[in-house]
Structures are given as C-alpha cells and as structure tokens.
Amino acid sequence: MRALLTTWGSRGDVEPLVGLAVALRGLGAEAVVCAPPDEEFATLLDRAGVPLAPIGPTVRSVTAGAQPPTAQDAVRLASDLVAAGFDTLAAAAEGCDVLLANGMIAAAGARGAAELLGIPYVYACYHLRGLPPRKISPEANGQSAKDAADKAHWEQGQKAIAMFAEALGGHRAGAGLPPVDDFLDYVYTARPWLAADATLCPAPPERTDIGVVQTGAWVLPDDRPLPQELDAFLAAGEPPVYVGFGSMATSSPKDTARVAVEACRARGRRVVLARGWADLAPIDDAGDCLLVGDVNQQALFPRVAAIVHHGGAGTTTTASRSGTPQVVVPQIGDQPSWAARVADLGIGVAHHGPTLTGGSLAAALDTALDRRTRTRARAVADTMRGDGAIVAAELLLDAARPEGPTGIV
Numbered sequence: 001m002r003a004l005l006t007t008w009g010s011r012g013d014v015e016p017l018v019g020l021a022v023a024l025r026g027l028g029a030e031a032v033v034c035a036p037p038d039e040e041f042a043t044l045l046d047r048a049g050v051p052l053a054p055i056g057p058t059v060r061s062v063t064a065g066a067q068p069p070t071a072q073d074a075v076r077l078a079s080d081l082v083a084a085g086f087d088t089l090a091a092a093a094e095g096c097d098v099l100l101a102n103g104m105i106a107a108a109g110a111r112g113a114a115e116l117l118g119i120p121y122v123y124a125c126y127h128l129r130g131l132p133p134r135k136i137s138p139e140a141n142g143q144s145a146k147d148a149a150d151k152a153h154w155e156q157g158q159k160a161i162a163m164f165a166e167a168l169g170g171h172r173a174g175a176g177l178p179p180v181d182d183f184l185d186y187v188y189t190a191r192p193w194l195a196a197d198a199t200l201c202p203a204p205p206e207r208t209d210i211g212v213v214q215t216g217a218w219v220l221p222d223d224r225p226l227p228q229e230l231d232a233f234l235a236a237g238e239p240p241v242y243v244g245f246g247s248m249a250t251s252s253p254k255d256t257a258r259v260a261v262e263a264c265r266a267r268g269r270r271v272v273l274a275r276g277w278a279d280l281a282p283i284d285d286a287g288d289c290l291l292v293g294d295v296n297q298q299a300l301f302p303r304v305a306a307i308v309h310h311g312g313a314g315t316t317t318t319a320s321r322s323g324t325p326q327v328v329v330p331q332i333g334d335q336p337s338w339a340a341r342v343a344d345l346g347i348g349v350a351h352h353g354p355t356l357t358g359g360s361l362a363a364a365l366d367t368a369l370d371r372r373t374r375t376r377a378r379a380v381a382d383t384m385r386g387d388g389a390i391v392a393a394e395l396l397l398d399a400a401r402p403e404g405p406t407g408i409v
Helices: 011-026 039-048 059-063 071-086 088-092 104-117 148-174 183-188 228-235 253-266 297-303 313-322 335-345 358-368 371-381 388-400
Strands: 002-006 030-035 052-054 098-102 121-125 241-243 271-274 289-292 306-309 326-328 348-350
Touching: 002 011, 002 088, 011 030, 011 039, 011 098, 011 313, 011 388, 030 039, 030 088, 039 052, 052 088, 071 088, 071 104, 071 148, 088 104, 098 104, 098 388, 104 121, 104 148, 104 183, 121 388, 148 183, 228 271, 228 289, 228 297, 241 253, 253 271, 253 358, 297 313, 306 313, 306 358, 313 326, 313 335, 313 371, 326 335, 326 358, 335 348, 348 358
Parallel strands: 002 030, 002 098, 030 052, 098 121, 241 271, 241 306, 271 289, 306 326, 326 348
Antiparallel strands: none
16 A cells, blocks of 8 residues: 655644554555655655655755745745645645545645545544544634634634635646545545644534544654763753744844743753754853754753743644643644643643744743643653554555545545
8 A cells, every 4th residue: 555645734743644654654555745855854864765756846945935925925835835736746646545634735736636636535633633624713703703723713714715716626627627626625535633632732522513633743752862962951950941933033032032041941941952943052151051953852852941942743743742831832833722722621722823032932931930830741741642543544554445444534
C-alpha cells in the first residue's frame, strides 16, 4: 500500500504527517509527504527517511516577509494551491492507494487529485478549528452571539468558500469533473479525522452533524541527542526556562527576547532561547542564556522548569506530554484555543495577547513555576497517549482497501 500525505503550512503542520508516514512504514506500507519546499521541512523528512514531493511556495517566503500577507495575497495563494492539487499533487499521487490531506488550504485541491486518480480521500486536522464549520451562523441556529469561538469558526468557513470555491470550480471544469454542490462537505467529508490527544483536545460531543474520528496526536519519535553545549548548560544548574516561538515571527524579536530574559533572571532562572523564525537572540553575553536552533524538544522539555511558547498544536502536545508547566503566548489561528485549554487543565498559563511585557510574563511565570502547577502538569501528562500515529496508520490502511471503511470517500 502506498499513501500520499499532504499539507501546506508550518512545521507544526508538516511534522505530524512525517510521524504518520513513519508509522505507515512500520506497518509495511509506503508513504510520500507532499509539503512546502522549505529547507527545514526537507531536512526533517530526510532525517526520517520519508520522500518529499514539494508543493507551492515556501511557507517562510509567504509568512516571514517584511510585510504580512494581504487579503489579495491569500486569495492568490489559495488559487495557486488549488491548481497545484490538479497538477503537482495529482502527479505525486500516481501509484498511490489513498490520499490524506491536512488543513483546508491543502485539502481544497487534494480531493480533486484523488477524484482524478480514483483513490480514497481522507481529511485530517490537528484541532477543533480544523473541523468543518457549521452550515449556518450561530445566531441563525439559535445560539448566543456571545459564543465567539463558534461564530469565528463559522466565519472561517464563509471565508474559505469565498477564497477557494471559484478557483476550484474552474479547475474541476478544466479537468472534466462535475461542479461541487457543497464546498464544505466536499473538502471536509462527513467523517473528518481529528489528530489530537483526547485529553488535550477532546472531540466535541455536540457535533452530531459529523462523525469525527479521533485518532490521537501524530507524534514523530525523535531520538537525536541534545547538543553537547545544551546538555552541559542544563546540567550546570537549576532547570532553566525554555522560550521559543517556532515558526511564528513575533512583532519585535528584540523586545520579546529582552522581556523573556529579564523576567526569568528576576526569578533566578536561566534561559534556553530558541532562535526560531522570529530570529530571537540573547540580549547580552551573560552565561545564563543559551541560544539554540532546531533541537529535540522531546528530550529537552522534561529538563526545563517551564516552557514559554506560541501554542502551536505540535509544541503544545510535546510540552504537555513532557509534564512541564507552560506559558502559552498565542499569536494566530488556533493558538488562543490551545492556550485556553492549557489554562483550563491547570498545566500552565494562557497569556493574554501575543505581546509579552515584563509584568505579564512575570505573573505568568509565577504561576507556571509554582509547585502545584508542575504536579498537575505531570498528572495530565500521564493521561496522554502516544499511539495516535499508529492508530491513524491502521485506519488509513483500511481506507486504502478496495471495499474501504464506511464514510471514507
């Protein structure tokens, strides 16, 4: 069996697919990951021994420019990625038995590729916001307008239709495929997969309009040793605080680093500062702050006192599994929801807004470094499962069989 797994997004979107590909390989199947051609992602796939089929522009070229992308940029990217589904993706899927797409931006063109090749298609997401929005607005459905999250989710669906539907219709017509009657049903299917841990992100029981398949998070095992300099730094004193924002570009990297380092120093804590796409850097030459690049977070996080991060699905999952308290400083998308869940579980703090100040981080660290928070974080970590990628791989093997499971298209 051969599967094509595709996404277009940051490392937090790509790495789970690599974890799924490795799990499929362990079951005797082959997998190709179709993802953006960022150098970081190519290195990740090469390390895992998983073939990469590049699609679209690099994510960094779109998100980390001098100016943030405009609405017109988003529409143009959406159209380009739909087109890529009907050529690049369809070519990469030749000889495959099933196609799995993560996220709306990849899925809009992916199902067309699956149709052209006559293979099953599966939609998967990493958070509740990736599930299909309801068909009608919360107000029209009799829900309170104060349910901001549900309203935002519905509005997200309307924007997706506006961005993708016209391009999709044109490419389907050009490929000899019939028009789509319901764009949301077409992309999300009636049985979307939720690749998230059930403790950290439980499937919503009220969504009786869809049959959510919760597999658990797709974690790529990482056995890389920590760099010698980092290992020595960790061993040289009390556990430091980790600060990193992954693929997020903060509004002012110098201010972010300064606030983080000074707040940690005020609490007698050293700092492991992750450079990331924000290009964070130490504020001076003092020996209590160590700058790191791409390191094994699975090995690092259990050895720090607290984890200050942006709240991406992958980082939040790894941090939660480590049993170390968190301070989540959400920047965009589903990150505020992850921050709220961390706070609700009592395993860390949800920072208010994307910009750190000395006072806001100081207050958050006081809670995160409290012994009771660490005790709770360790207890929650014990409830989290690590077999999500294997569960999903087995389901995908079922989907690829000629008869297929009910609900997979």
